[in-house]
Amino acid sequence: MSLRTVPTRLFESVRLRRSLRFARTRVREWWMIAWGILHSRHPVLAHLIPIRRCNLSCGYCNEYDNFSKPIALEVMFRRIDRLAEFGTSIITISGGEPLLHPELEEVIRRIRKRGMIAGMITNGYLLTPARIQSLNHAGLEHLQISIDNVMPDEVSKKSLKVLDKKLQLLAQYAWFQVNINSVLGSPVRNPYDALTVARRALSLGFTSTVGILHDHEGQLQPLGDLQQAIFMEITNLGRRSYSRFNYFQKDVARGAAHQWRCRAGSRYLYICEDGLVHYCSQQRGYPAIPLERYTREHLAHEYHTTKSCASFCTIACVQQVALLDNWRDPQTREGFKKPLEILLPAKVPEPEQN
Numbered sequence: 001m002s003l004r005t006v007p008t009r010l011f012e013s014v015r016l017r018r019s020l021r022f023a024r025t026r027v028r029e030w031w032m033i034a035w036g037i038l039h040s041r042h043p044v045l046a047h048l049i050p051i052r053r054c055n056l057s058c059g060y061c062n063e064y065d066n067f068s069k070p071i072a073l074e075v076m077f078r079r080i081d082r083l084a085e086f087g088t089s090i091i092t093i094s095g096g097e098p099l100l101h102p103e104l105e106e107v108i109r110r111i112r113k114r115g116m117i118a119g120m121i122t123n124g125y126l127l128t129p130a131r132i133q134s135l136n137h138a139g140l141e142h143l144q145i146s147i148d149n150v151m152p153d154e155v156s157k158k159s160l161k162v163l164d165k166k167l168q169l170l171a172q173y174a175w176f177q178v179n180i181n182s183v184l185g186s187p188v189r190n191p192y193d194a195l196t197v198a199r200r201a202l203s204l205g206f207t208s209t210v211g212i213l214h215d216h217e218g219q220l221q222p223l224g225d226l227q228q229a230i231f232m233e234i235t236n237l238g239r240r241s242y243s244r245f246n247y248f249q250k251d252v253a254r255g256a257a258h259q260w261r262c263r264a265g266s267r268y269l270y271i272c273e274d275g276l277v278h279y280c281s282q283q284r285g286y287p288a289i290p291l292e293r294y295t296r297e298h299l300a301h302e303y304h305t306t307k308s309c310a311s312f313c314t315i316a317c318v319q320q321v322a323l324l325d326n327w328r329d330p331q332t333r334e335g336f337k338k339p340l341e342i343l344l345p346a347k348v349p350e351p352e353q354n
Contacts, residue, residue, distance in 0.1 A: 017136075017175040025141045025177065028117055032089040036267075036324040041299065042087035044321045046269040047094055047281065050076055050107055054097040056123055058148070059155040060213060063096065063281055070101040071273055077110050079271060082291050084114035086299070088269075092119040092142070092317070094281075096273075099126040105138035112139035119143070123158055124166045132173040143174070146181040146211065150193045160197050171204040178206040182234065184227045185213025191227045198234045210234040212252050212314050222255030248319045257311040260322050261331050265302025268321045269294075279307065280315050305333040 036044050050071050054064035083091060091111045098104055099122055111118040119142035120135075135143070147163055148156035170178050180201035182194035194210055201208040210231055212223065223231060231253045251258040264270075264279035265287060271277055277294050278284045279302075289298060303325075313319065 014173060014175065018177075021141065021175045022177055025117065032117065033324070036089065040267070040303065040325055040329060041296070042267075043083065043089070043269050043299070044267045044324060045090045045092065045317060046083050046088050046271060047092050047317070048076075048079060048083070048271050049095055049273045050093060050098055050101040050104065052096040052273045053100055054095060054123070055100065055125055056097070056157055058158065063094075065096075068096065068273060070103070073103045073106055075275070076103075076107050079275060079291055080107070080110045080114060080116075082294075083269070083271075084116060086296070088116055090117040090119060092121060094121040097123055097126070099131065105134050108135070108138040108140050117141050121146075124163050127166045127169055129169055129173055132169060136173070136175040140176045142177050142179070143170070144179045144181055146183060147197045148183050148193075149188060149190065150196050153189065160193070160200060164200070167200070167204055167206070170206075179209055180206050181209045181211050183211045183213055184223055184231055188213065191230050195230050195234060198237055202237060208234065208237055209316070211316060223253045228253045248316075252312075252314050258313070258319075260310060260319065260326050261329075262307040262310040262313065262318060263303055263322050263325055264307060264318050265305070266299045267303065267325060268318045280318050282315060283307075283309060301333070303329070304331050306331045 032044065036042075052063075052065050052068035053070075054061075054066070057064070057066065080091065093104070093107065098120055101107065108118045108120075118138075118140055120140060121144045124145040145163065145167075146158060147160055148158045150160045152159040152162055167178075167180070180197060182197035182201075184191055184194050188194070198208040198210065212231070248258045248260065262279075264283070265277065268280070269277050270280050270284070271291050272284060275291050276284075276288045277291055277298075278288060279286050287298070287302070307313075
């Protein structure tokens with residue numbers, strides 16, 4: 001079904017609901033930015049993994065497996081509540097493929113109930129009209145899909161040819177904001193694919209971003225001259241959302257070191273399926289402390305700790321969060337060389353009872 005065949009009344013109703021949710025979310029985003037500028041002792045964004053399993057096996061990805069079970073709902077609730085206690089502003093659910101979690105909507109409802117903005121990163125394959133409506137009613141506010149190419153190949157099946165019908169469904173039914181992320185980098189055979197994806201996203205009323213593929217430690221893979229030109233064209237297509245704060249990528253595209261203060265482990269948290277806090281998806285293992293044992297002392301410690309991987313980092317969400325603090329509070333601690341046992345409580349708190 002194309003957009004032209006959608007009943008006008010239904011399409012107008014979806015557009016109105018999307019506009020209302022967009023306006024409400026935008027107010028909350030600006031409040032989040034203002035609060036983040038005024039106060040630097042709470043996480044701005046946390047990535048939360050409800051399942052590591054994925055229905056795809058993209059050749060460049062190191063964030064999935066094909067066997068993990070979904071995390072129990074009561075465990076997810078405890079993690080969400082702990083993040084709320086820290087004053088976290090946004091929780092983005094990713095994976096793996098989060099739509100494989102059978103109680104995903106309840107996870108989203110819990111995030112919203114605790115007053116945080118709810119986002120999700122998905123490959124989009126499992127989206128149906130019924131699932132989109134279910135996400136609407138759960139209160140989802142942001143959804144992002146990365147599309148790697150126009151035609152699927154052995155490296156990635158996240159292609160525009162396969163996903164375009166899913167994008168049309170989102171345009172028809174979604175009340176939440178949708179961002180389509182195109183990619184550039186060495187595994188992408190045709191760099192013009194990224195431009196095709198970006199233009200299609202904008203034609204459907206979505207926002208568009210472009211990412212640069214990194215190695216398995218989140219580090220830079222410099223772009224060639226043609227890729228840099230396409231990158232600049234995509235970044236100039238539109239700047240309608242907070243996710244457009246990707247100025248650091250101009251340095252990344254040129255292969256130049258970017259000077260910034262990474263606040264991972266403090267303003268940005270990555271909580272894996274095992275409930276451990278890591279710097280990001282590509283630096284799993286540091287500091288690898290259980291969320292229930294993570295304290296405000298940990299937040300303060302990592303806020304002031306330099307990260308050796310920062311100069312050539314391509315992880316956009318971490319860079320975006322750091323914009324709130326790059327102008328203040330220099331990082332005076334070297335990256336830790338041993339576990340932070342001195343900051344750990346002597347006993348793990350008992351999990352709360354349901």
